Amino acid sequence: MDADTALELVKKGAALLFLDVPQHTLLGIDTQMFSVGPNFKGIKMIPPGPHFIYYSSSNRGGSEFSPMIGFFVDLNPSEVIVRKWNIQEERLVKVPEEEEERYAQAVRSLEFDKYLGPYTLSQFGEWKTLSNYITKSVVERIEPIGADISVIHEPDVLENGPKTAMEEALSEQLRNANIPQSDDTLKKRGCYYTKIPRLIKKKGAISQDLTSLNLDKTSLLESLLVKDYGGNEDLLLGELQFAFIAFLMGQSLEAFFQWKAIVSLLFGCTDAPLHSRSRLFTKFMKVLYNQLKYALHKGQTDNNAGAKGPLTLLDDSFLSADSFLQHLCKEFFSLVLEAPVVDGDLLTWTRSLKELLETSLGWVFQQNNGDGVFYEEDDEFAPVVVMTDE
Structure with missing residues (x-):
């Protein structure tokens, strides 16, 4: 990149100025993470739009890390956001408005330029595939x-309701993580995620109808889209992406449960993907494909234990052969791949997701015995096919 192009990107791009951040602090923006050095003051050349900032402070030697803290921002061209390290709270805090404007002007005048690391633009495309439905309104909501x-x-996120084996492990990991208890002045409100019922209840409905409603969650999906998302499918997908990023990069357990709830809701629909909402489910398959592709790649390439932080949420149990995700995918793949009529784009992305999971994780969903009978290789309930002499 020549000097003129770089200067133009610096002027038009947004910037983050972080003051007094201790050395060895892990700091990330989007899919990029690095360890803070002695001359680090922030990041420049950031493309406008939504971004996720996350960080974890360390001990003096950089061998132990505190729980990750993160927040979303929606940046305008040439915008400068200033945060200062608070030693007592061990987190980045806002500075007074006048002070922020003074620092922002200094950044625009290039006074801090040599202390600001460039945003790695080659990774921006990867970030967009994970956040293309996240808008300013999604973040504010x-x-x-x-x-x-x-x-x-x-x-208390893991204290209520039933837990899978993975969630039990996360609960134990959380208890052993030596997380400090915040006093009342530091407690923050949780995210305003959409409440998604695990079971559908309807007053006056007979048990047979309730069973049908819970076997096919299309009616629940339609109700939520109207009541909570104003009929906008993309807001639902934006919340799905928000939760995934906050879960995987920000290591939020609350976000994991919201991501799981939305995935379970969509995979629990049988009528919507084949009829009324095929476009939504095509987009959902693409979103989930990009999320799992990134998660799998991250798990294979990130060998730095410190960079993963104190709680590694994406552990083996999350993508194990008996995980909730594997069971949901199995049912959904059967629904779409065996349907007599299905949207072509939905079929393509369903096949792509199935292939990703089979090749990357070795998951086996179905096997065709050549006679039109599908069964799982290790399924004890698979039909026994007896060949006759006829």
Whole structure:
């Protein structure tokens, strides 16, 4: 990149100025993470739009890390956001408005330029595939103004309701993580995620109807789209992406449960993907494909234990062969791939997701025995096919 192009990107791009951040602090923006050095003051050349900032402070030697803290921002061209490290709270806090404007002007005048690392533009495309439905309105709708997303503020998330084996492991990991208890002045409100019922209840409905409603969650999906999303499918997908990013990068347990709830809701629909909402489900398959592709790639390439932080949420149990995701995918793949009529784009992305999981994780969903009978290779309930002499 020549000097003139770089200067233009610096002037038009947004910037983050972080003051007094201790050395060895892990700091990330979007899919990029690095360790803070002695001359680090922030990041420049950031493309406008939504971004996720997350960080974890360390001990003096950089060998132990505190729980991750993160927040979303929606940046305008040439905007400068200033945060200062608070030693007592061990987090980044806002500075007074006058002070922020003074620092912002200094950044625009290039006074801090040599202390600002460039945003890696080659990774921006990857970030867009994970966040293309996240808009300013999505962020404002879910994230309280000025609040941090952190497991520090989520001590009771795993205390209510049934848990899978993975969630039990996360609960134990959380209890053993030595997370400090915040006093009342530091407690932040949780994110305003949409409440998604695990079971559908309808007053006056007979048990047979309730069973049907819970076997096909299309009616629940339609109700939520109207009541909570104003009929806008993309807002639902934006919340799905918000939760995934806050879960995987920000290590929020609350976000994991919201991501799981939305995925379970959509995979629990049998009528909508084949009829009324095929376009939504095509987009959902593409979103989920990009999320799992990124998660799998991250798990294979990120060998730095410190960079993963104190709670590694994407552990083996999350993508194990008996995970909730595997069971949901199995049912949905059968629904779409065996349907007599299905939207072509939905079929393509369903096949792509199935292939990704089969090749990357070795998951086996179905096997065709050549006679039109499908069964799972290790399924004890698979039909026994007896060949006759006829």
